[in-house]
Amino acid sequence: MLNVGCGPGFDAELLRKRGHKVFGVDLCWKMLQLSRKHFPGSFVEGDSGDCHFARLLMAFG
Known part of the structure; x- marks a missing residue:
């Protein structure tokens, strides 16, 4: 699962704990650290x- 704008990784970690393999991408290297x-x-x-992925799910907010 691609986590665009992953920031400090909170959403990526939540998705990982739910069994998803997560790939986070962000423009800000400080957030990635x-x-x-x-x-x-x-x-x-x-x-x-x-990034190229087979499916797209978008959620805001």
């Missing part, structure tokens, strides 16, 4: 437009 420090998983700095 926090997510990598506190949570397991794959977090990379970059633009979500460069």
Whole structure:
């Protein structure tokens, strides 16, 4: 599951605990440092437009 704008990783961790394999991407390297420090998983700095996934689920708020 691609977590776009993953920030400090809170949502990615919630999804991981629910059994999903999560790939987090964010433009802010400082947020990625926090997510990598506190949570397991794959977090990379970059633009979500460069990521290719089979399905899309969007949630805001």
